[in-house]
Amino acid sequence: MTSAHTLVGTALATAVLLAMAVAVTPYGPFAAGATPPAAAVTIEEFAFVPGDLTIAPGTTVAWVNKDEAPHTIITDDKTVRSGALDTGDAFSHQFTTPGTYSYHCSLHPQMTGHIIVQ
Template structure:
């Protein structure tokens, strides 16, 4: 019976435990089949005409794509008064949550969008509250 019995060394047990934690963590963001998907969420609109004049951004517009557990682009530069739209296109739900808690979206999935208007100059870091390793920055100049 030698050679067929599975024995786990302490390092192998640690590897198995770490793998299980990663899988469990990834699955925790999966949408529940019992929940109902929410409609596209948009915070209260900015004052009318606040961003009607001028371009939203010199580099690539004012949209952040969410896919493959990442915000793309990771840093977006916009002018004051610009509305930024996050487009959700991933295999699991995510949120857009300002590090200073000035705004947050509901958990949202593929095909949904979230919009927030940045009124004043400054740099604002944000993350996904479900997957905190997902980070992004909006620079308002």
């Protein structure tokens, strides 16, 4: 799982998400030089929405926490991890390698999700 990820503070989160929403082309290949595809997962009511997200390789996924409680993103193999996301915080990660990435919240492990890269 090679790629970059970033933790985005509260103030930037909305702007980043908006920018990504404009750029979303999650299923198609993207041309060299074009804006990389992006997709978003919302954390709300102690759940990842959508719980399962299918994306094309190279897509950057941004999670935004809309709960009053803090949450985290950690893949079950621990290779991708966000640190604490307080209300309004966002975390993004680019998935380059096809596969199914299972993840959960390290504070509330009953919260689970999958990123399917294909």
